[in-house]
Amino acid sequence: MLLDAVSRDALPASAPAAPRTAPPPRPAGRGLSVTVNGLHKSFDGNPVITGLDLFLPAGSFTAIVGRSGCGKSTLLRTILGLERPSAGRVTVEAPSAASARAAPPRRIMFQEPRLLPWASVLDNVAVGLTGLGTRAERRDRAQAALAEVGLADKAGQWPATLSGGQRQRVALARALVSGPGLLALDEPLGALDALTRIGMQDLIERIWRTQGFTALLVTHDVSEAVALADRILVMEDGGVALDLRVDVPRPRRRGEPDLARLEGRILDHLLGAPQAA
Amino acid sequence: MSRALTLSRLRDATVPWLLPAALVIGWQAAVSTGLVSNRFMPAPLDVARAGYDAALTGELWTNLGVSTLRALAGFAVGGGIGFALGLANGLSRLSETLTDTSVQMVRNVPHLSLIPLVILWFGIGEEAKLFLVALGVFFPIYANTLHGIRSVDPSLVEMGRVYGMSRAELFRRVVLPGALPSIFVGLRYALGIMWLTLIVAETISASSGLGYMAMQAREFMLVDVVVLAILIYAALGKLADTLTRALERSCLSWNPAYRSA
Numbered sequence: 001m002l003l004d005a006v007s008r009d010a011l012p013a014s015a016p017a018a019p020r021t022a023p024p025p026r027p028a029g030r031g032l033s034v035t036v037n038g039l040h041k042s043f044d045g046n047p048v049i050t051g052l053d054l055f056l057p058a059g060s061f062t063a064i065v066g067r068s069g070c071g072k073s074t075l076l077r078t079i080l081g082l083e084r085p086s087a088g089r090v091t092v093e094a095p096s097a098a099s100a101r102a103a104p105p106r107r108i109m110f111q112e113p114r115l116l117p118w119a120s121v122l123d124n125v126a127v128g129l130t131g132l133g134t135r136a137e138r139r140d141r142a143q144a145a146l147a148e149v150g151l152a153d154k155a156g157q158w159p160a161t162l163s164g165g166q167r168q169r170v171a172l173a174r175a176l177v178s179g180p181g182l183l184a185l186d187e188p189l190g191a192l193d194a195l196t197r198i199g200m201q202d203l204i205e206r207i208w209r210t211q212g213f214t215a216l217l218v219t220h221d222v223s224e225a226v227a228l229a230d231r232i233l234v235m236e237d238g239g240v241a242l243d244l245r246v247d248v249p250r251p252r253r254r255g256e257p258d259l260a261r262l263e264g265r266i267l268d269h270l271l272g273a274p275q276a277a
Numbered sequence: 278m279s280r281a282l283t284l285s286r287l288r289d290a291t292v293p294w295l296l297p298a299a300l301v302i303g304w305q306a307a308v309s310t311g312l313v314s315n316r317f318m319p320a321p322l323d324v325a326r327a328g329y330d331a332a333l334t335g336e337l338w339t340n341l342g343v344s345t346l347r348a349l350a351g352f353a354v355g356g357g358i359g360f361a362l363g364l365a366n367g368l369s370r371l372s373e374t375l376t377d378t379s380v381q382m383v384r385n386v387p388h389l390s391l392i393p394l395v396i397l398w399f400g401i402g403e404e405a406k407l408f409l410v411a412l413g414v415f416f417p418i419y420a421n422t423l424h425g426i427r428s429v430d431p432s433l434v435e436m437g438r439v440y441g442m443s444r445a446e447l448f449r450r451v452v453l454p455g456a457l458p459s460i461f462v463g464l465r466y467a468l469g470i471m472w473l474t475l476i477v478a479e480t481i482s483a484s485s486g487l488g489y490m491a492m493q494a495r496e497f498m499l500v501d502v503v504v505l506a507i508l509i510y511a512a513l514g515k516l517a518d519t520l521t522r523a524l525e526r527s528c529l530s531w532n533p534a535y536r537s538a
Contacts (some may be wrong), residue, residue, distance in 0.1 A: 082439065105437075114436040118531040119452040127450075130440045158531045173438075 013225055030104050031058035031214040032181035033095050034079055048074045050238040051088075058095045058181075061208060061215040063225035066235035067270060069142045075235070076184050079216065080108050082170055092182060094159035104181030104213075109188040113167040115159040121170055122146065122155040128174040145177035146170070149203065165196035169203070174209060183208075185217040189224065198254070201227055205250070222270070226263045227252055242269055321503040324508065327501035334488070341509070344486040347403065348475050351410025356467060359415040360460075363422025367456070368448070380419065388412045389477055401482035402434030406475060413474040414467040421463025458532060461525050468517040476510060 036054040040047065048071040056062050077083045077264045079090050094103045107128070125142035132138065146152050149169040159167055170190060175183060185204070186248045189197045205228055208215050219225050225232050226246060234242035244266070248258045302319050307313045308320035315323065331337035362380070366373040388409060399405035429452050437451045479488025487506050496504035529535040 010370065080439070082435070105441075110432070110436070112432065114432055116433065116454070118457075118529075119450070127437075127440050127442075130442050130446065160531065160533050 007045075019114050021164065030179065030181055031060075031212055032092050032103065032106065033058040034182065034216070035090075035091040035093075036075075036079065036088070039075070039078065039085050039090065040087040041071070041078055041083060042086050045271075048238055049078070052239055054233075054240070055177055056214060056216065058214055059212050060231065060233045061217070061229050062233065063217040063219060063229035064233045064235055065219060065222055065225050065266060065270070068220065070235045071238045072235045073186055075216045076108075076186055076216060079182075080106055080184050081106070084271065094181065095264045104183040105178050106184070107175040107178065107180040108186060109168075109171055109175045111187045111190050113159070113164075113171040115167055115170055115174075117159055119159075120155065121157050121159060121162070125160060125177055128177040132178060141177055142173070145173040148176070148207065149173045165192050165200065168192060168200060169214040172200075172204070172207075176211070178211070179211070182214045185215065185219075187219055190220070197221075197224070204228065209250070222263050222266050223254075226259045226266070227254060232262075232266065234266060242266070297394065316498075316500065319504055323501045326502050327499070327505050331502065331505070332488075340485060340487050340490045344475060344479065344488070345513075347406045347479075347486065348410060348471050351407045351416050351475070352467065353362075354407065354472050355411030356418045357465075358411070359418030359463075359467075360422050363419045364426065365425045367426025368452075380416075384416050384420075389474065392478065393479055396482050401484065405482060406478045406486075409478045410471055410474050413470040414536035417463045417466035417470060419463075421459045421466070422456065425459030425463075426452060428459065429455035458529055459533075461521065461529070465518065465521050468521060472510060472514055472517070 018121040032107060034054070034056040036052055039049055039052040039054075041049040052075065055128060064075065066072045074083060078085055079092065081090075092106060111186065115121075116127065119127070122139065122142050125145050126138045128145070128184055129141060133141070143152065147157055149172055151166060151173070154166065154170075159170065162170065168191075171188070189200050192200060201224060204215075215228075217225065217228060229246055232242075232244045232246060233240050234244070244262065246259075246262060248262075252259060281306050304318070305321045308315050308318060308323075319327075328337065362376065366377055391409065391412070395405045395408055399408065433451050433455065434447065437447045442450065475486075476488045479486040480492055483489040487509060491506035493507070494500075525535055
């Protein structure tokens with residue numbers, strides 16, 4: 001009964017079938033790689049990020065966890081170009097060194113869906129194609145992206161009529177419709193209930209595996225990071241305190257002992273940190 | 278099921294008019310029985326007859342037309358300037374710093390207190406009425422347009438930027454629709470002020486129009502025409518409000534607060 005409710009409301013129709021079987025081959029990545037060199041960022045003289053170096057290979061899935069105020073959202077916003085570094089540099093590039101103009105776009109998914117309430121669901125997804133193609137092409141591609149997140153039948157509705165999880169799926173379709181090379185996720189599931197969140201995690205993982213973009217997830221939910229990422233960075237005091245590889249094969253079962261052990265280790269680090277008091 | 282629906286719809290349509298209808302019937306009864314002298318208050322039937330006569334001679338239509346034209350012209354001028362300045366000040370810090378203090382100072386002068394000055398400047402010609410209506414309409418439109426633009430959710434603006442919208446696109450797709458509910462509030466205020474200003478101006482200084490018609494009738498003790506004029510104001514106000522509501526409902530149908538039941 002319960003599972004029925006989840007799969008109908010929280011998961012697109014095709015999602016339950018996709019995981020748990022042999023993983024499809026990863027597509028030749030159109031992902032972008034990210035290089036961060038000696039990044040400093042401060043707001044009004046208060047340092048938030050202090051000398052951070054980082055390399056994210058194209059097509060990887062990295063999660064950043066940390067206490068609130070550790071600078072993880074700032075790092076993500078700086079990589080996306082929403083904040084300017086105080087010092088150091090951020091380079092986002094296509095590994096094949098194609099011309100910069102042809103590089104796939106970078107997209108961000110915010111904690112709130114940030115849909116335009118006065119535009120239909122379809123038009124909201126088409127916002128992701130601003131400046132690309134004709135109006136008819138944009139509508140077609142938006143419709144396809146909506147189908148991918150399982151909301152094809154909601155195209156003509158106003159966002160106000162959707163549930164919180166559905167709105168966040170529309171935001172995901174908007175972020176993905178242009179075929180981004182880098183998708184930054186800024187605690188996108190933080191406001192959702194636990195069951196909807198698990199459905200969304202599976203959806204994001206499935207789409208990441210088929211599309212091959214580079215994913216960077218900022219979250220305060222350690223179990224979410226462990227379930228989704230190849231690599232987990234624990235941030236503390238404006239730097240990377242812990243850099244962990246997650247070698248558990250996909251698809252991952254929730255509550256697998258390896259994942260639980262890893263989650264425990266990260267939580268111990270976060271809770272046991274001497275600065276905690 | 279559908280029968281019950283029709284019935285409830287019928288009830289919704291009639292209930293608001295029960296009170297006015299009862300009032301009119303009571304009024305007619307009070308005058309007919311001599312409870313109230315018809316020198317103070319003419320019976321509804323007398324008012325209706327006065328309206329019929331005025332309509333027949335064409336006097337009513339001429340005055341109604343003149344007043345409506347004045348109202349709309351003043352509204353277009355004042356509303357247009359208010360809207361443009363509200364947009365400019367909402368979008369540009371420089372424009373706001375330059376003009377907002379002056380606007381706020383002028384705003385605190387009751388515009389009807391300018392009537393003596395306006396008569397000195399323009400006499401009792403059309404310009405006087407247009408000036409006063411435009412001035413009265415300007416402030417609610419200006420203030421609500423500015424407030425609407427200010428209150429657009431900045432996270433939506435950031436979203437638009439991230440998705441590469443140009444400034445023009447950002448304005449058309451995010452800022453203006455976001456400001457629209459507030460602009461409509463200004464519009465409804467402005468329509469009320471438009472009629473009020475016009476009637477006062479026509480009552481004091483005019484040679485045509487509804488206000489003038491009422492003042493002429495007072496000279497000749499035609500109470501029924503005076504009451505007729507007042508009822509026409511009520512009808513015009515209601516009409517303007519209904520039109521705005523319909524416009525709101527079609528422009529703001531995305532907003533659950535404005536969706537028709």
